[in-house]
Amino acid sequence: MVLRLIIALAIIVSLSGTVHARPVSYPGGWTFMQKSNGSYSSVHAHYSPTASDSIGAYIERNWQEDITFTGIQYNRLVKRWNGRKTQANFYAKVGVGQAQPFGKNGAQIAGFTELAMDWETRRWFTEYRIRATDYADNQSIHHSGRLGIAPYIGNYGDLHTWLMVQVENHPESNKPTTTTPLVRLFKGVQMLELGYTIEHEEWLANWIVRF
Amino acid sequence: MKSLKIIGAFASIIILSQPVYAQQNEMSHDGHNHSEMKHDQMNHDDHDGHEGHNHSEMKHDQMNHDDHDHPEMDKEGMTDVSTAIGGPTIVATVNGLVCDFCAQALKKVFKKEEAVKALKVDLDAGEVRIFLKEGQMLSDAVVAKLIRKSGYSLVETKREGGA
Numbered sequence: 168m169v170l171r172l173i174i175a176l177a178i179i180v181s182l183s184g185t186v187h188a189r190p191v192s193y194p195g196g197w198t199f200m201q202k203s204n205g206s207y208s209s210v211h212a213h214y215s216p217t218a219s220d221s222i223g224a225y226i227e228r229n230w231q232e233d234i235t236f237t238g239i240q241y242n243r244l245v246k247r248w249n250g251r252k253t254q255a256n257f258y259a260k261v262g263v264g265q266a267q268p269f270g271k272n273g274a275q276i277a278g279f280t281e282l283a284m285d286w287e288t289r290r291w292f293t294e295y296r297i298r299a300t301d302y303a304d305n306q307s308i309h310h311s312g313r314l315g316i317a318p319y320i321g322n323y324g325d326l327h328t329w330l331m332v333q334v335e336n337h338p339e340s341n342k343p344t345t346t347t348p349l350v351r352l353f354k355g356v357q358m359l360e361l362g363y364t365i366e367h368e369e370w371l372a373n374w375i376v377r378f
Numbered sequence: 379m380k381s382l383k384i385i386g387a388f389a390s391i392i393i394l395s396q397p398v399y400a401q402q403n404e405m406s407h408d409g410h411n412h413s414e415m416k417h418d419q420m421n422h423d424d425h426d427g428h429e430g431h432n433h434s435e436m437k438h439d440q441m442n443h444d445d446h447d448h449p450e451m452d453k454e455g456m457t458d459v460s461t462a463i464g465g466p467t468i469v470a471t472v473n474g475l476v477c478d479f480c481a482q483a484l485k486k487v488f489k490k491e492e493a494v495k496a497l498k499v500d501l502d503a504g505e506v507r508i509f510l511k512e513g514q515m516l517s518d519a520v521v522a523k524l525i526r527k528s529g530y531s532l533v534e535t536k537r538e539g540g541a
Binding site for chain 1: 475529531
């Protein structure tokens, strides 16, 4: 109940974000991802037939550009490096669907592609990703990076806490580079992220659950 | 625009809150059959709400399970880890175990194996303890394959209790 209230409050207060978490689950696993920030909100539900692939629906409402994208997203774990106490991943993602620009007639074919790389231990987390979108009349390329540290190390089933900072670059924006300190809370199959983008004065809230 | 955001937020709450509730219920008691378990094999050290009655005189399926959890129960539908200890066990050292999603993946994959009674993941040690059913076996090749299928890699295995 408490968790539900926290999530509800987080979503109400916020509307911002980018989920930086593995987009591929275990074979037969389902994942539900919700992200929100002042620029856009999205949901992505996907199924993983293998530990290297997932496919599902992706819906994004871009508040800044006034565009809604609806489509299918495919995620591929291109390569994973499993170390004794480390893990690194290289992902490719592609989405195809339609974008409905508000205030204009008719939906248009749209899509996006993204490459993401991460490296993590149980103490440190780093990630870089680059994403190109073509949503109707709106095309953009942006990239972002993250650095995180776990203030304590929990074992399986414990509540894990991460303190992170995310730096994003949107070249076409009037404030191209933004910084978002955030907290990631991770327990069992649930992950919640809460942050605040300093330059835009907007909250970030992301939530992932796996089944 | 602002009203759209608020509507979107509320819609998200309604949609998203249901899976949380469902998952919490599932993690408490689904996946094992109380009536088929021996009550005296269960760990009661951490129970709340049990004062005033004698466990040894009660049948397990007569007890009220609404207000307590079994902390030692495996939450993935396999047998209680505490009761599995001591039986045939494979200790697998695994590379890439850095978070709970990793542990979850291993549990989901291994629970489908007929020979597996329970699984315990130790992130600190980077080890997975695979408790086997009596008379069952799992070769190193199968263990390696299942770990690879989960997305990780096997370093070595050790066998205990005649596994």
